[in-house]
Amino acid sequence: KDTFVGDKVLRIIPKNEAQLSLLKEMEEMPEMDIWRGVTGVGIPVDIRVPFHQLSSVKIHLQEHDIEHSTMIEDLQVLLDEEQQEMESSARFAQPRN
C-alpha cells in the first residue's frame, strides 16, 4: 500500500510567463503529481510533492521567486481521516428493515 506520509500539496501561483514555463518544466519531473495543471498567470497550480523531494522543490521555487503556499500539510493525515470516516460510516450503517 502506498503511503503519503509527509507529502505536501503545494499551491503555486505563477506571476509571469517565465514562471509559467518553469512550472511546465516541473510538470515533467518524475514523481510530480499535478493535481491542478499549469493554466495561466495568476491561476493556481496544485502539485503533490513527495516528502523526499520537498526541500529541492521548495529551493527551486524560492530561487525563481515563485509564490507558493502549502495547501495540504501532510497528505497521509487527511487520508487517515478519510479512511476513519468511511469505516465509521460503514459501522453505523443500519441494514434496511
Added chain:
Amino acid sequence: TDSFDYANYHTLDEVGTQFGNAPRLKPLSQTQIYRFQDMLVAENPSLVSKIVIGQSYQGRALNVLKVSKAPILRPIVFSLFSTGGTNRPAIWIDTGIHSREWVTQASGTWFAKKIVTDYGRDPALTAILDKMDIFLEIVTNPDGFYYTHNSNRMWRKTRKPTPGSSCVGVDPNRNWDAGFGEPGASSSPCSETYRGPTAHSETEVKSIVDFVKAHGNIKAFLSIHSYSQMLLYPYGYTSSPAKDQADLHNLAKKAVSELASLYGTYYTYGSVINTIYQASGITIDWTYKQGIKYSYTFELRDTGRYGFILPANQILPTARETWLALMAIMNHTFQNPY
C-alpha cells in the same frame, strides 16, 4: 436505494477492503456500487435498465444505467449487434474516469437516484425523458477505483500493465482517437498522463467507443471529473475553435450560472486548451469528432482546498449544484434538436 447513504464515499466492494493486490474478479460480481445499480433497476423496472458495455482489464463489469421510457428488454447484455433500428436520441453522462476523483463517482450515484426521483415530478426532466434516453456510467474506471481504495488513494490511471515497463496503467482521458499522440499527453508509461500504446488501447475507453458508435444517436456527452471548478468544451489538442464554439460557450455560461445559483460556487469555462491546458486524446474531442455537438467535461468543486480528498460532507452540495448545470445542458439539448 432510499436507505443508501449518499453522503458518504463507498467502495466498489465493501467486503474487500484489505490491502493487497486486486483479485481478478468474476464478471458481474455483486459489489457495493454495483449492488446500488441493481437495486435502482429493481425498484424502477419501467424506467431503468442496466447495460454491460464491456469489462475492465481486471474483469470488472463496465455498467451503464439506461434511463428510458421506451419499452425495454431485461436483462440486457449489450452487444454490437443488439441495437438494430433507430435509437432514441440520448444523453450520456460518465463519472470518475480518473479513479481518485471520488466525489465524482459519489455524485454520479446521487444523479442516478435524482433522475428516477424527479421523473414525473420535475416537468423539465420529465419532458426530456419522454423523448430522450439518459445513459449513466457511474464508475468509468473500476480497476482504478478499486486500487484507490486498497493500494494507492492517488491513482488515476487504468491498471493494465505496459509491456517492457515496470509502470502500470494508461490515462484514460488521453487514450481517445482525437489528436492522439500530439502534445498534451505523455508517451512515458510512468507518467500520470501516459496516453497508451495506441488510441483506444484501454478496454474502459474502447467499450464506450463501441457503444457510442453502435448507438449512433447520442446528442450530448457529459464526462465528469473533479476538481478545478471548470466546465470545458472541445478542443483540447488544438487551439482552432470548434465549429459550434459560440453555441457551446453560451450554453456553458448558462450552465455555470445555474450551478452557482445554489451555493455560489464559481466555475470558469471555455475550451480545454484555452481554459486548462493542451491535452490530446481526450474524451470530448473524440465525441465531438463523432458529431456529438454538446460534448462537455466538468471539473467539479474544490471547496475546502482538499483536492481529491474532498471531505464526505462536500458530496451532496457538489452533486446538487452540478445537477443544475447538467439540467441546463440536457434541457438545451432537448429543446435544440439537430
